[in-house]
Amino acid sequence: MATIRRFKAMDLFTVNNINLDKYTETYPLGFYLSYMSQWPDLFSAAESAGGRLMGYMMGKVEGKGELWHGHVTALTVAPECRRLGLARGLMRFLEDASEKTYDCYFVDLFVRPSNKVAVRMYETLGYILYRQVIDYYMGNGVMPTEYAYDMRRALPRDVGGKSVVPLKHPVGIEETFF
């Protein structure tokens, strides 16, 4: 059973059962802290009844005009905590904040196509493949270089669903900056 709460810097000492998973990147310290110092309400942790971290989600808001959106930077769940609906709960946390606090048009995320379990999960949560991003993920000896799927879900503010009309051609990384 999980408690979903804000992520704290002190949690970084106990993320190993999550981050040792091969799909989860361990970023430099500044990356985590900068998310905490800019969007503390979009960086949440799931903690087990026994007090261990089960997963976390880092997010941010960015873009101008109708591109104002919530972005899932990282969503990861420890292997032993999968199939519990935890990722769904963490996503809801970000979607709620994107909608109610930040009044965004949509939420988007990038995922490795090879991470089929994750892609399937996002689809069930209502995300569609908006576009592919060429060589977004660089190989690091453990994981290969790969395209990214840029997946999106429209929020109520995007009444016409303009943000989720899929693009026909892949784009370069430079086109993904807001």
Add this chain to the structure above:
Amino acid sequence: MDNVKQALKECDRLLRKNPNHLSAHAMKAYALARLGDTDAALEIGEMILKIPKSAANSHVRQALVLTYKFLRRPGEVIAVYNAAQKHLPDDESIYTSIFLTAASNEMFSEQHQAAVAVNKAFKREKYTWWIVVSLLVQAQFEKGPGNAQLQLTLAQRMAEKALQDHHVTNTEHLRVLLLVLEAQGNHEAMLSALSLDSPMAQQIANDPDLVTQRIDLLVKTCSFKEAIDAAAQTLDARDNWIDYKLYIEAVIGAIKQSAGDPDAQQQVLRDTCERLIKWSHTRGRARGAQLATVELAAKIVISGFNVGHELGVRSLGDQIWVYVDLFQNKAICYSDIMQYFVENVREAAATANSNPAISTVLLDFHSKQLSQRIQQVRQNADSSEDSAQAWVNMEKIHYLLQALRGDDDPEKWIDGVDFFLKFGLDSKNAKAKQAASSDMVLLACQRLIQATFLAYPREQQKTQGFLTRSIFTILCVLEEGIRLNGENFLLKLYAIRLYLCLSCYSRARTLYDSLDIKHIQNDTLGYFIVGQGLALGCFIPDLELSYKGVSFYDTAYVTIPHELESAYKNGTYSNIPDFLEFNDNLKNSFQRQVSHRCALRNETIEQGRSKDVVEVLETTDTQSIELTDSVLALLHDNRDFKVMGLLTPLDMAQCNLEILTRPTPVHSVHWIRVFSLLPQAMHYMAVADVEALEAKKDQLISTVAEAGDSLSVYDKKIVQGICFIADIYTCLLGNPSSVDEKIDELVKIIDTGIPDEETADPKPTDLSKLPFSTIRDLAAVTEIFTYAVCAKHAASRHNLPFSNAFGFALTQLRKKALRCIPALKSWSNKSARSAISDSWVDTDRPMLLSDISQHVRTKHKQALDTVVKGCADSWLKSAKGVLAHWEQCSL
């Protein structure tokens, strides 16, 4: 660096043309700082600041700030801004820069003063909060005698005034107010700030943490009825464990409050049960509600109430099994329920006046429940992933119950492991890389490790070889598990540990590297391997890893202050106490000290090959490694021991596999102290300060005496060696007549670690000794030899008499080592594999894990080959590393 040199030339060129060019002076200071000439940089900075109005020039100011930031001198940065402020009193950015510099460098008093100054001068809402936060962190984090209560009172007044004046406009402001009030234990005021009537009510309702905090405060202020209502309302909308816990706490509080009114108590419980049932029937909510029912049963036991049974709240034991039956097919089931098994067994005994019989009765009850289920789930394990997971959970419970019973019969620990392995390694589920299969392999290994260390306690069984054979067998199982599912990092972590127990650094390092451990993980997971290369003759790989750790801490030194600044700029104040605590944990990290000492030792070993080592030792910064008891007491242990997926509570040392599998050296506070004193002793030899050298030697001796078993025999040997070297050095300086005797003692101790010429080609039976002591001993004496060579170079440099005799003795030792170590290398290269086969694989000598060994031999040849190769190659690399050192470390 070339660019910096170019910049310096450019500055000099400009200054030749115009000696009063202040910007060029300031830029020159920065360039010199970057090039390591700190004194010259500081001198220029001082000179510039003496010139009136110099800091008012933005270019000069910027360059000086960069210089002092680079030199980590925040006090001087503030001095630059203060100098500028005198001439630019209306420049708001200078005020904020002073504040941010003080805030990001934990100069709490200066930070508070700067906050007051900027608020007074510019009167902005945000600066009020800067003052409040400054007072809060000053009260909480300033070292030494302070006036925390006064600071908190002031902070509270300011924050409450802001609230009255409607300047609490977002949840971050509210969080600061709550932090201030919490620091004073003022729960009533906190509750009032979170009132549902406040203008912030909507924002509070949208912030899940604040909603939970409000319930928590209602419980803390004994407003149990309101807490129950608030928690119930929240739980109607979301499924969050902490809210369930608070709900149950409130229910228990309400029952206690109604003591003497059984009807009221029954009503509270009735309502609770109804709600829990309602939630458990809501789609996707069953697990939380059921676990809350277990929590309720547990709390009823602890509180000693005799209520609830008639309303359907079962005993804790029964409730636990209801939960297990419902959720056994979830991987998290065991983790959720483990604490309740422990609580049930331990608390029941405690409440029954420490009657151990109660524990036995409860353990018997749980064992009976388990045996009714385990057979069936085992039989069904093949049928689906869920069924397999159910079996894994049952076996984990089985493990815990055995541990709680204190079972010390190794045979009972390995009972049934053959089934685990069939499923985990040989079944179709295993081939399909099913998670439960890997879990079963891990569980098998955990049982095998537990049994092995019970059957063959390390110290007693080393020489008989049973422990090494068992570890080897378990490694085969782990390697097969890794081959089938390389994504299971727990299998790798256990394999790293066991390879290191067999002195196999290289294979352990490969597995460690495959986990892509980096950044903060250097602090939390570095303990798995940092220092092991040093202990096993792989000095260069260990140096690289130690540097990786050291550079992480250096990066943190820059990163965290930067993010503290960001938090103030962005107004995300609630992060600040968390960031400061985090910074403190990293700055005073235990592992940081370990990485640093390993780097120092490895550097000395590396540089010991060169005669220039004396110059290096002369410049060793002894100040920064002068550790007092108070400094050591402040260390934070951030090492993540829970990562090994332990199945028992950490306090059960006899079942704690992390502790059981720790290879030597075990890093302790004594270890840090010893390897802080050692480079200091070497430094005093290099500078020929006998008095200081003697003092360090005495400290080393007393530290070893204090340490007891917390220092390994090899570390103690290194200390013994350095003490002999110190004695020799002192004799050379003052009393050369007894130097021969001292040299003999040193030679003797180094000689004990060099493989014997006659047994340099060990017979297979010697394999029991090699993985435990041969390589570690050799690495330790290699280190001692290096220090001896350094001391000899220092003696020669100071033209001490008889230093040649010392050199001659060391040369003889080196000759012997260069005859014997190649034999070890050659044996590792040519004979180690067959020796392993003879001693550990194809042997008829029965041992605890004979059946498992047989299973591995017949069914998992590939894994067996991997381990054989891993061991032989690792020993070869250790022998090569040590040999290369002796070859290059000439006199």
